[in-house]
Amino acid sequence: MMSAAVQQKQDTVALPVFAAVTLALITILSVWKLKQFKYKLVNEAGVAMFYGLLLGLTVRLIWTDKGEQCPGNTTAANEQANTSNITMVNITPHGHVGNEKGQFSSHPEETFDLQVLFNLFLPPIIFHGAYTLNQKRFLANLGSVLTYAFAGTIISCMCIGACMYGFTKLMVLLSEQKEEFFLTHCLLFGAIMSATDPVSVLGLLSDLRVDLDLHMLLFGESVLNDAVAIVLTHAITTYTQMNAELIFNPTAFLHAFVFFLIVLIGSFLLGLIFTVITALLTKFTRLHENPLLETSVFFLLSWSSYLSAEACGLSGIVAVMFCGLSQARYTVLNLSSEGRARIKQLFEVFNFLGEISIFGYMGYILLKFTCHKFEPYFISGALLSVFISRAFNIYPLSFLLNLGRTNKIPCKFQHFMMFAGLRGAVAFRLAVKVTAKEVSHTIFTTTLLMIVFTIWVLGTAADPMLRRLDIRVGVDPDENQEDRIFEIATERLDTTQGLWHSLDYKYLKPMLTHCGPPLTESLPQCCGVFARVFSSPRVQEDDEEEELCEIEAGKNTLDLGETESQQGSSESDSASEHQEDLLDGDLGLGTAPAQPREASGSSTQL
């Protein structure tokens, strides 16, 4: 009895973790073997999900008699849970917690797993994506990305909501069911399904190495629309609560909108704050002398941006994305070369293992979870509306954007973007959080099925699709011929000094790194003390930093001399590669004057 208790305590964590590790190993080896045989169709996410499904099935078959029960018969579930030897944590029989917190309250250990998984692996994945991004390209496409992420996600949400509302009405008519979905429930589902997933999209893009502009558009959209989807979901929930009747309520609407702005700006600022801390720490201390400490501090501070944002109820994904972008722009210049390599490798491992873990877990939960509610009409409606909404999102917005863009988004890109609407971790996380208990199980099940469908079917078909659309693949994201031409193009437009340049080159770079003009020059007289405090203490002292800044500064001039002959081909690009400024809200429709961005982007390549 007593020794059994000891044994049991050991097993609680070690066995599931061991199962997860074995799953990850099998996934890695299968994908690697399959790729050796030139099966370009497999992707990690899909294979991880497949093995997760197998594990979920096994667990369910083995522990079928001890399985959990759905809410409603809470007491029975409790009595069973006492005899269960898989879980030590049970819920109270009072049912308060269970009823208030939605469907997952009878499986606290699963919610806990999920939270651990997301807090552990999501930040490195997003950070890695942002950190290794080609910054020049991203800034050049920022306007379009923001348009897709903001307007596109809202369009998607509305479209899916409307479609689903129609389908649920049809469902009631045809099957004469009592249970009715309100419009708000449909909109909630729309919000959950509206966001494409950065994890799966990144996995797909890094596997296929598509054209850089297409990469930027898809990845940028998938990261930023997460914030929009999270906020939309929250806003709809809040709106429903403030306004149980289905009349339009301006106060609730305003409330939701203000909340939206707070989440976005708050997350952005949190990401920036952690970058500033890291940059100042690496600039003003001798941390770079110890690469292990440097790596640890950098890793922990970047992770903190996600954790602190989540702890405040903001969007951790948005915070860690901005943190990654700004770390790659500023902090990286202060690091030692060994620290830089270590950080990149550390995030690479986390990114790789995290992707496998998250998708494996999703597959596992799909078969392990016993309270699924399959509504055929709802599911088929969801399937259809996902495509319809994507079409309504991409084509009209691309048309509008092309009016402003000189470097038009070609039709084949639009087709692929319409096609590559993979859903994943973010939709899953939002579906878990649905609190409206009448529809939560239907929404959860349908969301999971949509994720499996998009990842398996669309993810697998991406490679043939690209070939059919004749979009070039296998592009090296760093060493690109076009990039050079692109740099010349921006160099030649270097006539107006925009706000972004001032902020970035004249204030942020000198303050956070050892590069750029001294702060004492760029800041007004009244900020003399401030300028002296933040001035680089290592100017003319440390050779490595000097070199780095010189490489950065010299890059454009070098390219100018080198690629004079290629400028003919760059003309179509040159006019279109305008710069957007996040701060003055220009949406990249070609109206903003071009601004120079010396040395941008190159930091990640060093």
Next chain:
Amino acid sequence: MMSAAVQQKQDTVALPVFAAVTLALITILSVWKLKQFKYKLVNEAGVAMFYGLLLGLTVRLIWTDKGEQCPGNTTAANEQANTSNITMVNITPHGHVGNEKGQFSSHPEETFDLQVLFNLFLPPIIFHGAYTLNQKRFLANLGSVLTYAFAGTIISCMCIGACMYGFTKLMVLLSEQKEEFFLTHCLLFGAIMSATDPVSVLGLLSDLRVDLDLHMLLFGESVLNDAVAIVLTHAITTYTQMNAELIFNPTAFLHAFVFFLIVLIGSFLLGLIFTVITALLTKFTRLHENPLLETSVFFLLSWSSYLSAEACGLSGIVAVMFCGLSQARYTVLNLSSEGRARIKQLFEVFNFLGEISIFGYMGYILLKFTCHKFEPYFISGALLSVFISRAFNIYPLSFLLNLGRTNKIPCKFQHFMMFAGLRGAVAFRLAVKVTAKEVSHTIFTTTLLMIVFTIWVLGTAADPMLRRLDIRVGVDPDENQEDRIFEIATERLDTTQGLWHSLDYKYLKPMLTHCGPPLTESLPQCCGVFARVFSSPRVQEDDEEEELCEIEAGKNTLDLGETESQQGSSESDSASEHQEDLLDGDLGLGTAPAQPREASGSSTQL
């Protein structure tokens, strides 16, 4: 209400993890700053514990009204837990789980944290310690290490048990308390406190860089005695259950002894199995072409050795230690040079962060846990008995070992070993698992205090102590003059072909790596098929592996020519550096013939 529930779900994990990350950051920066000012007295473990204490105090002060209550008034605790907003997991009011599983059942989330912490961070720490070990030195001192680990730990356990029994009798006499500690309870405490801790000892040793032999003795003992302590604890628990009266029971004793052997051999084999899998995988596939995959697979398989052992109820620490030792001996030869560097760096980061996390958590739980039971007599008895038992362990065993060793363990080493009996994570984990509810709180509290005492007082005093004893510090574990002499010494004794050499050089190396003589030569005729299957497919094909093996083979001959003049000083070493064989049970008392070990140890340096 509903939005509050959403918020709450996010906070459950993000906020504590954020607090932990902040704690780790502050610890890293403090230790680093303090070390810059030449405060040699600080060690990471102590500082992490200090900040953990501060956090625990803060949490306790803030949530004091919502705090948990000790078992006994279970229903009250339950009602409070419902209103608590820190934890989502509650226990059932039936009290079954609570009473059966000991003190921590009213804090399932804490036990869960603890398990996650140990499963996540303990394996990389021990693995890193074993992987970066100087294998030659370790093998040379193996006999003494095993003596200290086995005989020493049993002596310690008995000593502490006897001392504590005396003190508890005194306690009953003086304070006229009713509660009585049985002898088995005292022995249980003895078993918990008997093992020195690999994490804190490693932290101390790598900070101070003491003499290599002393390093081997202390680290080897601390890793192996963990297994002994775990098994002793389990055996005493089992014995108590089988034999509630305090009469000697041969059946229960035999049962405990068999269990001891099973745990030790099982853990050893599990560690070896995972090494064999990793080695064969890296030998026969082209995994080395992708360093990221290589690193991931290596990391996951090494981690699996710990997890699988824990899941089977064996000792994960022993398994992962043997896995680390054998991975460094065989698998490392199959890896690409980039993979090798990445793996080392990855484990370094985990080791660094893991140590801080575990000790920070121990400090936190000391002040956060509300059910402490301070027994002044018990605590002072423990304090005294820890020193007494250590003296009874080190001095007599060293005397006996010195009879057999030609390279005697000097008195100053003995003093330092007696002094450096740091307790830590393993004792803590064992104390958490104590199931005898009458004494569990006293044992838990006393164990935690002993850990704090040994780490703060003994850990801080280690540096002055070393100086006073005139033991040299700042030794580089890899590039050591003595090592070369040592290699010559073993080379010159290369006359008999022992069992270990045959097994290692003739069978294991050719089977698991690309080095050594072909299996077709060393294996008998009847195993022809087996030999052909495991023969290296890349012989004369891959340059890198060839080079590696050549470097290994050439090392000794190079050294021979180089250090001819230094052999005068090596004479005292040469005779004593005998080899022990784990398999034939020689305890290193100088009776085993010397065996050659070509190329051993150098693998970690490449």
